[in-house]
Amino acid sequence: MSTSTTPDTLSRRVLRYAHAQGTGRSQFPTPAQVAEASGPLPDGAAGAPGSTLPYGTTELLERAAFPAGRVAGADRPAERALLAAFGLQRAELTNPYFEHRALPSVRSLFPVHAFLTGEGPARVLDVHRHALTELPGTARDSARRILLAGRYTRLPAFYGPLRGTLTELEMGISLRALAVGLELFGVTGHLTLPASGEALSELGLAEGEWTWPLTVDLPGATPGTGSGAQPPETREGRGGDRLRAAAPADPSLDQILAVNRTQSTLGEAAPAPLTRAVPDDAAARELSWAEVLWERGSGRMPRGLTGMAGRLRQVPEGSLTGAAAWAAVPPPGDLLRRVAEHVDVTVAVQATDGFEDGVHRLTGGRLLPHRPGPGALAALERDYGYNLAPGNGCDVRHASAVWFCSVRQRELVAELGPGAWTLAQYVAGWITQGLCLNAAAHGLYARPARAFDGLAVQRPLGLAPDETVLLSVISGTPRFNGLPLDLRL
Structure with missing residues (x-):
C-alpha cells in the first residue's frame, strides 16, 4: 500500500473533511459554485420503458392503524413498500419547494434513488410516472434486490463539499423510510453495506457522481452473494456510456467521493435483517399510517416565502417520549449499531407536559435532564443560519423541541x-426519519437542518468541545396550512 493511502492518511483526510463541515465550517469557506443540478432520474432513464406500479396503496394504509397496524396479504408487497417509503404524497402550491413525500429532502430535490433488480434489467423508481423505469443497457439480474444510491450532483454545486454530507444523511433517511415500508407490508429484507463500487457498476451509474449503494436483498435472494449479473465490461455499448460519463467539472466532488469510498476500509459486513424500524411504544393520536405519511412536513410559510413559522403551545408528553422511542430504535446490523453507539442525541425542550424546559439527552432509550433551565430554544435561534427576514421565516424560539445528532x-x-464517518451520516439520517414520522403523528412539523453554527450551539447544549453536530431537527406546531394537492395513487 502506498503511503498516500495508508489508514492514517485516510483518517486525517476524513477528519479534516468532517471538521470543515461541522465545528470548523466557517474556517474553510467554499466559493459559491452555481451550476445546474442533475435531473430527477439517472442519465438515460427518462423516457425508457417502464412497468406501472400497483394502485391503491394509500387505501391499504388507511386500514392500518398507526403505529402497530400492518398490511397483510397485499399483492406486490415490495413495490407497495417502495411507494409507502418514497411515493408522492402532496404538492403544496404555496411552497417554493412544493413536492412532498413521506420523507424530507433538501429543496425537495430527493438525490437518493431506489433501484429494483430481478425479473429483467435493473429499474429505477420513477414516482412521477408511478412506474419502475428500466435502466437501458443493464444486464438481466435474477437476484431480487432494492438498492439505494445518492447522486451528489443532484444538489446545486454551490453547496460544495456539503453535498456529500447532505446526500449521505438522506441515504440514512431513505434507509429508515424503506425499512418502515417493508415492515408495513410484511417484507423481510437483508441490508448489505458497500465495501466496493461493484453494485454501482452493475447499475451503470457514473462513478464520479454517486454514492456507493446500500443493498437490500428481498425474500428469495441469498443475502450477500451479489447479483450474478454480467460484469460491466461485457455490456460495452449497451449501457457503458453512462458508466464512462465524465462527471461535471467540480473540484469538491473529488473530496466527496474520496470520503465516501473510505467505506472500503470497513471490510465486508454480514447481511443484516431489516426486521424492526417502528418502535413498539410510539403512541400518538388515533391515526392511520396513510394519515401519518400524508401529514409529514417540514414547516410552512405563506405566499411562497421560504423557511418556517410556528406557534408555541403546550404539547403532550407523548410527543416527546414517542420521539425518544423512535430515536432509540437501532439501525440494522452490528457495524451500524457500533457506529450508533458513538452518535449522541440531545434535545432542547420547552412547553412539553412531563418535561422541564431545558436540554435533555437520550440515554438508554430515555430522555434525562442534561442542562435544565428556560431559554434554550431562544438561544439556539440566534445560532441558526437562516435568520428571520422579510422573505424568510425562522421560528426556532417557538418550537417544542430541537433535536441534535x-x-x-x-x-x-x-x-x-475512516469509513465510519459516512456510516455516522446514515445513522443520523435513520434517527431523523423516525423523528419526522413521530412529529407527523402528533400534528407537529419536523424540519431537518444543517444550518446551526456548530461551535455556537456547543455551549447552550452542553456539548463537548470536540463534538460535531451531524444533523438537527426542529419540531413544533405549524402556524400556516398551505393548499395541498393530493398526489397519492
Missing part, C-alpha cells in the same frame, strides 16, 4: 476507521 469524530474514526 452529534459525534466525537476523532473517537469514532480512531475506533472504527
